Amino acid sequence: MNDRTLLFLQFILVCMLTACDSEPWNNPHAGGEESLNIVYSSFSERPKHLDPVRSYSSNEYQFLAQIYEPPLQYHYLKRPYTLVPLTAEHLPRVRYLDAAGEPVPSWRTDGIAYSEYIVTIKPGIHYQPHPAFAKDEQGRARYLELQREDLKDVHVLSDFVHTGTRELVAEDYVYQIKRIASPFLHSPIAGVMREYIVGFDAFRNQAGERYRDQPDAWHDLRELVFAGLYVDDRYTYRIRIEGKYPQLVFWLAMPFFSPMPWEAEKFYSQPGMDERNISLNWYPVGTGPFMLAENNPNLRMVMEKNPNFHGERYPSEGEPQDRGNGLLADAGKELPLVHKAVYSLEKENIPYWNKFLQGYYDASGVSSDSFDQAIQFGSQGDIQLTDRMREKDIQLETSVTTSILYMGFNMLDPVVGGDSERARLLRRAISIAVDYEEYISIFANGRGIPAQSPLPPGIFGHVEGEAGVNPHVYDWVNGELKRKDIRYARQLMAEAGYEDGFDRASGKQLVLYFDTPGAGPGAKAHFSWLRKQYQKLGIQLVIRATDYNRFQEKMRKGTGQIFQWGWNADYPDPENFFFLLYGPNSKVQHSGENATNYQNPEFDRLFEQMKNIGNGPHRMQVIQEMTRILQRDAPWLWGFHPKAFSLFHSWYRNVKPNLMANNVLKYKRVDGQLRETRRAEWNRPRYWPLIILSGVLLISFVPAVIGFYRRERGTLR
Amino acid sequence: MIAYIIRRVLYAIPILVGVNVITFLLFFVVNTPDDMARMFLGQKHVTQEQVEDWKTERGYHYPLFYNMQEEGADTIRKTIFYNKSLRLFIFDFGRSDSGRDIGFDITQRMWPSLAIAVPQLLIGLLVAITFALLIAFFRATYIDYWAVVICVALMSISSLFYIIGGQYVMGKILRVVPISGFETGLFGIKFLILPVLIGIVGGIGSSTRWYRTIFLEEMNRDYVRTARAKGIAEQVVLFRHVLRNALIPILTGVVVILPLLFMGSLITESFFGIPGLGSYTIDAINRQDFAIVRSMVFLGAFLYIVGLLLTDISYTVVDPRVRLR
Amino acid sequence: MFPGKPVFLLTDILVFGLVLCIVMFFLYAMRKPHLRQPWQQVVRSRAGVISMIVLSVYVGIALLDSVHFHPVLENQSAASGHVQHSGEVISLFDRMVSGLRESGEKTYSAPFAAYLYAKETVQQDDGTKQRVYPRLAWGASHLEHPETQKTGDVLRLGLKGALKAVVLWGALVLLLGWVLSLRAGRAFRVTLGILFSGRSRIPWRTVVVTLGIVLLVLMTGAEWATKYHVLGTDKVGEDVLYQALKSIRTGVVIGTLTTLLMLPFAVLFGIMAGYFRGWVDDVIQYLYTTLNSIPGVLLIAAAVLMLNVYMSKHAEQFASLTQRADLRLLFLCLILGLTSWTGLCRLLRAETLKLREVDFIQAATAFGVGRVQTIFRHILPNVMHIVLITLVLDFSGLVLAEAVLSYINIGVDPTMNSWGNMINSARLEMAREPVVWWSLAASLFFMFTLVLFANLFADVVRDALDPRLSR
Secondary structure (H helix, E strand, O other): OOHHHHHHHHHHHHHHHOOOOOOOOOOOOOOOOOOOOEEEEEEOOOOOOOOOOOOOOHHHHHHHHHHOOOOEEEOOOOOOOOEEEOOEOOOOEEEEEOOOOOEOOOOOOOOOOEEEEEEEEOOOOEOOOEHHHOEOOOOOEOOOOOOHHHHOOOOOHHHOOOOEOOEOOHHHHHHHHHHHHOHHHOOOOHHHHOOOEOOHHHHHHHHHHHHHHOOOOOOOHHHOOOOOEEEEEOOEEEEEEEOOOOOHHHHOOOHHHOOOOHHHHHHHOOOOOHHHOOOOOOOOOOOOOEEEEEEEOOOEEEEEEOOOOOOOEOOOOOOHHHHHOOOOOOOOOEOOOOOEEEEEEOOOHHHHHHHHHOOOOOEEEOOOOOHHHHEEEOOOOOEEEOHHHHHOOOEEEEEEOOEEEEEEEOOOOOOOOOOOHHHHHHHHHHHHHOOHHHHHHHHOOOOEEEOOOOOOOOOOOOOOOHHHOOOOOEEEEOOEEEEOOHHHHHHHHHHOOEEOOEEOOOOOEOEEEEEEOOOOOOHHHHHHHHHHHHHOOOOEEEEEEOOHHHHHHHHHHOOOOEEEEEEEOOOOOOHHHHHHHOHHHEHHHHOOOEOOOOOOHHHHHHHHHHHOOOOOHHHHHHHHHHHHHHHHHOOEEEEEEEEEEEEEOOOEEOOOOOOOOOOOHHHOEEOHHHHHHHHHHHOOOOOHHHHHHHHHHHHHHHHHHHHHHHHHHHHHO | OHHHHHHHHHHHHHHHHHHHHHHHHHHHHHOOHHHHHHHHHOOOOOOHHHHHHHHHHHOOOOOOOOOOOOOOOHHHHOOHHHHHHHHHHHOOOOEOOOOOEHHHHHHHHHHHHHHHHHHHHHHHHHHHHHHHHHHHHOOOOHHHHHHHHHHHHHHHOOHHHHHHHHHHHHHHHOOOOOOOOOOOOHHHHHHHHHHHHHHHHHHHHHHHHHHHHHHHHHHOOHHHHHHHHOOOOHHHHHHHHHHHHHHHHHHHHHHOOOHHHHHOOHHHHHHHOOOOHHHHHHHHHHHOOHHHHHHHHHHHHHHHHHHHHHHHHHHHHHOOOOOOO | OOOEEEEOOHHHHHHHHHHHHHHHHHHHHHHOHHHHHHHHHHHHOHHHHHHHHHHHHHHHHHHHOOOEEEEEOOOOOHHHOOOOEOOOOEEHHHHHOHHHHOOOOOOOEOOOOOEOOOOEEEEOOOOOEEEEOOEOOOOOOOOOOHHHHHHHHHHHHHHHHHHHHHHHHHHHHHHHHHHHHHHHOOOHHHHHHHHHHOOOOOOHHHHHHHHHHHHHHHHHHHHHHOOOOOOOEOOOOOEHHHHHHHHHHHHHHHHHHHHHHHHHHHHHHHHHHHHHOHHHHHHHHHHHHHHHHOOHHHHHHHHHHHHHHHHHHOHHHOOOHHHHHHHHHHHHHHHHHHHHHHHHHHHHHHHHHHHHOOHHHHHHHHOOOOHHHHHHHHHHHHHHHHHHHHHHHHHHHHHHHHHHHHHOOOOOOOOOOOHHHHHHHHHHHHHOOOOOOHHHHHHHHHHHHHHHHHHHHHHHHHHHHOOOOOO
């Protein structure tokens, strides 16, 4: 008997002996680690890019934001969302320049041609241990001049024996901005940044040329000149912007503006690395509190504490109620509070939810299907957890997301679009007919608030209560929002010349088209609900379901008619929502983000004004004027702002929804001891039905056996 | 024999070319390279320039079959077909549209697929043969009749039911096994139990019924009758003669699917979160990563042909009367 | 004669074409003793008659559901002169069960429920708000106090349905007895005795009993369905029974049309390969090995995606949702056929190779009968049994395949009622607490019944047509 069989027998034996009390049978995580300081979480889709220059989705940010550190971050607890320095010493200083590059005094508002953002970073910050920084005894880089043969025994990054580190310098930040501008890296924000950063296009062309000459080589971007970027000293850099763009500071808190050491790029560009999937896309190099220890996107991603982390303390101030909620219990403690985070791939909703209930994941959202199991409404309509959840001591946090799900009309369409009064009336009638309150209650279990304008709560410019009501769709009755009667909508239809949905001119029933990329489970229910809504006005809604690419193409060409789309705020500023309706941003003419191709000169003028003023009464006034125009024209059915409900177990601490910050893992704390007890308690296997089942199976063989012997005797006779 | 194998291998080449052309046509009619680019560049802020760059980087900017701007061999070589399809013949799968090396991924994801498929096949075979033998023993009795009806009933249940029901009962109610997941090593065995069990239960109806017919056919042969006439006990006839002879068609039937075990099961793997080739394929279809789908089609076709070849060879091994020409 | 303007969907035409073919085949077969014989054997087996009765219910519903039209609009102004038709397309079956179709609720409700399955905030008379389970808009709405009245009402309705079923059943049995006694020239009482004795060649007793059970289920179900949601409602409050019944057509169409569409290729190529041999054989073998070696799911996925592209590029050709869904269904049948014709083709080739050497065909060739004539006169009729066996054997597999394909979103159109779509959306409901089981259970049960009896029928047919395989 060799070692392995022995081990296996031992394993079986242990399993049998300990079945009743200790390790639960259904634990999906590797055993023995429950009491350790680990967070268990999941990801639903394997990340496409872990390169901060390209990544632009929340499922990638859940890893990236823990690893890479841009100069700024959002305060974890404070609301409204506040920017605070992360690697920077303080918030960037801004100075305005005229066309000649001379400073403009702060009291002048005209004549500003450029603005400069000056960022100073803290000294003494070091990168995570990484082979790209490894030095040999002579101080030369160990792994930057590799040949293909040197990689013979390398399969994953950890196969490189030596690692090293280096101090973070301003040059690294500038290097990353140059990467954003490099055409071969396909940064999704290159299109936005070229409008603002001085010298962006010139650099882009330069870099593009280099790439065309030698597509496979590494291009040292340090050698190329970027007119709008300056490294003033080891720890200070400057970004020069065309005109004014106050929103730039928000971008500086996103992973796009994280530092990138040139050594890493050089390291990964060596021959043979790509074939092993060892690339910047899969093995990030950062200064953050965590580093990627295990990288298996097919199964599991594990993050471990970065030993070189520069240190940060848990915030000691927050909102008034935070202290009562225990969110300040760890104030002043050294971050990160956990040592490790295990993210398992979990594509399906059901298994995830069940594992959460079994205690194998620390937190969970609430899907529409598990809603009734988890949440109930109290007698006053207030939200509570069900008894089953409370039994398990599960906690609930809710927040309105800074996003909007809307239904847009293509304004280029001859029927529903355009500036004619007829189309406007039709759009308004539809706005009333499509009952989003019902939608929220059926499809989102009431988790959402009907939108009155594009601005969600929490964004400057959003108005609560009666003053914020969209007067074309809602009435304010007894302190509550009430959708206008459907008869009023029918009347609007008649005014527009569509009595009962029949076009007065042709006598034909009005047929509208809804374009959608969705065809997953539940899509059918959604479609039939939509058809019912339009049916109320006598309109026949035809649903044109297609794949995502075709949908995009339709949007680009403006051949769609009605569609549903959503927008998630990049940063907490009204500009990030209103620009979805800004004329020069239209999808068809300018391939911008204005998918309805809405264009209203007055609105556009106000937008340009609003963009550059700071939050205050003046800005509020402009925003309200803009909102009124939008409500009148109704290019969108404003839809709703989803509410996020998150559940978490009692051992998971310091949970406060922060929709802007992604680097929140460092604040989390886990009570591993409690978790271990609970898991064992909740997961006692019930094996007696299996024993009964096998008993029944065995008994059912009895007649067969009897028959067998009888027959045998029969043959013998 | 060797000449035969060589001939078969040569014959496989035009088939693989055909497969290649068909899939190539299908996929490039479905999705123009522009579509792919947009898919992968994400949905926010994408310009046409970025699309062109992406295509150039991935080699999708060439014409499909014939490059008129080039001369000589380059007219053929600088085309999408040459770069994306013909390379498959040397098992150079290239990179997926999301930038990972496909060959590397395949070698990694093959093992989980096998970890499910092999036990499923072996245990399933064992169980089905046992049942079929039992039923054959009781042929033409009520046991036989009802066993066949039960088999048909088992066959008639959708595989989705087995999976959904199995997860619900075993994982959620009884809490005996993890609901889903995967792990390597000894610790991982408990993840395999449920999918393997479900695979066996799902397939048992049809295979038992099929093996039963084979057994019955065998039992009607002359030599069995002779053996019985000689007074040999029924179970001896059954085990020594019938089983041994009936195993030949059963095993040769198994040989043809052996190579395809690598491909994994699409549905099971994606339900149980097993990082095998089946869920790899499903993901690729859902994300429209056609580089992966093309590679999997090619791999599937290749393995199928290997399976055919193995079957032919196994026939000669078990039955010397069959001669390969 | 129609209650509206008829619409001919492609699959409708094909389905009725198929029915016509089958009827004609049977009329032809009845006159030929050697063709009639196996079918007599089918009718004489108990499993055969049971499955035939059950299947005919399914097929009947599918056929009713295949007569489509634009219904006349009800609330139109008389002044407009001409009759106006609604834009939507419904079928004869929809019209028959219009009660079910229009009886929407807001969201989930359990089978036979009087209340919704989810609580809702309701404003009380005194202005306060409460979370309660509201009454259903349609289900059990005729009851004033469902708590106390429901059980009685359900029983009463069930009894009423059962009574109707018994009366109908009695009438049918008497009719059957009368027809049989006329044909056999026996006394009516003797015939009835044979019907119930279980000693006839055709298992009449089984027929009568099965008929009784089927009628009982149908009639009580129909009676209940007038007042309740027998199988509950789904997420948007659509009746699950209605969905399950509508899915029958999809299942039957996929099961039959797929084989029908691939039949010409398979038969032609199979026989040609076997008969001509040589290079024809090589080309055809190459063709099917190539097609066969592409993993089926991937081929289907690619083809369905391609269809999507085509449809969105030519959106104007597909006036209504129904037509789009129908085309997708037809296309799915086509592509499923493409992946499954190779099996039949190979069988036919082997059979033809054998037949070619048989005496009477050798003789025909010697007498100078043309090749084409030989194929159609001598070979085709002699391989027909293989075609028929494949047709019935493939049926159940195809119905099951539909469900799996819908799971990967490459099945029928998501707006179409099908068991696959039902299962696909229902599997999420299993995570709900309390569990919403009825949608999943209904679709699985309806599918299971169809597939089970199709399988049983296939067994009987195979045994009858292919004597080598019978026990």
